[in-house]
Amino acid sequence: xxxxxxxxxxxxxxxxxxxxxxxxxxxxxxxxxxxxxxxxxxxxxxxxxxxxxxxxxxxxxxxxxxxxxxxxxxxxxxxxxxxxxxxxxxxxxxxxxxxxxxxxxxxxxxxxxxxxxxxxxxxxxxxxxxxxxxxxxxxxxxxxxxxxxxxxxxxxxxxxxxxxxxxxxxxxxxxxxxxxxxxxxxx
Amino acid sequence: xxxxxxxxxxxxxxxxxxxxxxxxxxxxxxxxxxxxxxxxxxxxxxxxxxxxxxxxxxxxxxxxxxxxxxxxxxxxxxxxxxxxxxxxxxxxxxxxxxxxxxxxxxxxxxxxxxxxxxxxxxxxxxxxxxxxxxxxxxxxxxxxxxxxxxxxxxxxxxxxxxxxxxxxxxxxxxxxxxxxxxxxxxxxxxxxxxxxxxxxxxxxxxxxxxxx
Numbered sequence: 234x235x236x237x238x239x240x241x242x243x244x245x246x247x248x249x250x251x252x253x254x255x256x257x258x259x260x261x262x263x264x265x266x267x268x269x270x271x272x273x274x275x276x277x278x279x280x281x282x283x284x285x286x287x288x289x290x291x292x293x294x295x296x297x298x299x300x301x302x303x304x305x306x307x308x309x310x311x312x313x314x315x316x317x318x319x320x321x322x323x324x325x326x327x328x329x330x331x332x333x334x335x336x337x338x339x340x341x342x343x344x345x346x347x348x349x350x351x352x353x354x355x356x357x358x359x360x361x362x363x364x365x366x367x368x369x370x371x372x373x374x375x376x377x378x379x380x381x382x383x384x385x386x387x388x389x390x391x392x393x394x395x396x397x398x399x400x401x402x403x404x405x406x407x408x409x410x411x412x413x414x415x416x417x418x419x420x
Numbered sequence: 421x422x423x424x425x426x427x428x429x430x431x432x433x434x435x436x437x438x439x440x441x442x443x444x445x446x447x448x449x450x451x452x453x454x455x456x457x458x459x460x461x462x463x464x465x466x467x468x469x470x471x472x473x474x475x476x477x478x479x480x481x482x483x484x485x486x487x488x489x490x491x492x493x494x495x496x497x498x499x500x501x502x503x504x505x506x507x508x509x510x511x512x513x514x515x516x517x518x519x520x521x522x523x524x525x526x527x528x529x530x531x532x533x534x535x536x537x538x539x540x541x542x543x544x545x546x547x548x549x550x551x552x553x554x555x556x557x558x559x560x561x562x563x564x565x566x567x568x569x570x571x572x573x574x575x576x577x578x579x580x581x582x583x584x585x586x587x588x589x590x591x592x593x594x595x596x597x598x599x600x601x602x603x604x605x606x607x608x609x610x611x612x613x614x615x616x617x618x619x620x621x622x623x624x625x626x627x628x629x630x631x632x
Contacts, residue, residue: 252493252496252622255493255496256489256493256619259489259492263484263489264483264484267483267484268481271481272478277484280481280484281484284484284488285488285492285495288492289492289495289496293497353469353473356469356470356473357473357476357477357480360470361477371474372478374435374441375435375439375471375475376474376475376478378439378440380441380443381442397432399432400431400432403435403470406470417466418462419462419463
């Protein structure tokens, strides 16, 4: 509760034009925001740019922070919106998810072939190959450890949709793993 | 509810059960189901692995470049910055120095700031090479400072007053001034203090320790 109140007071200071408060908020959260965006847009430079845009938006619209959700939830919501808008603009981005989890082939050097055989590495590649929609919910729940209601607030969808979306993301993960030669027995 | 649909409903909740983010009512529902269907326990292991690898994937995203914050701060539109209380820093100054309670101290400080603002305005507009007479400010730690291009003289004056600093030399090439912080000796001018000075990015472009 203290941390939530502290963050709300930081945002109130930002709304009053306190640039130091913005620096503090940036220092606390920019890595999380950057990683969330970068996972979605898959480009470090674009992710940096969008991260700055998120904090610029916070600077401009801090007064609109209602305080009903945590500051992080609010920030990730802005980040998600920015990342998805950017992806829509870059329509050339296509999700060739099968290729990302491919089995080793004869052309691979020994290091790549070993990585492809490592179950953890395969799972990571498949996680990276999920669609932005699936990746977003997976990251919010597993990395940012958000509750159902928090994830719903970030994604701006109903709570039941959050549950269903993660369920389908996990099923898709199983499919990708199966294509990569790993059957994990579910679904 | 059929067993299949009940299983699916529970499976949808399991990720939050594993991360400990499920409400009490749903947690009880999940635990009742797991007690009756031990085969579903294998899901917990799968989800644990998914979470562990998701963490690793995210950690592998690394960090944004170190100048990201500077670019952000540089891009803040000035017009969007609501005016801070004009005398907020005076307030802070006197909160830090309760011994200066009498009203004459506030008046004296206000006059000092005004005088320094006028002086800085002259410096910034005419940019003469300026140096105090030898010995005038021999005490205090020295630092080299360049002010932000759009910093106002009054803000610079207030900033200097807050840090009990005075310009003693400059401008040098690059618009650099030497300042003396009156109540500090050289040993106290450490990285922490320099960082505090540099935090005022709306006023300070660069600040460095001075060799003398």
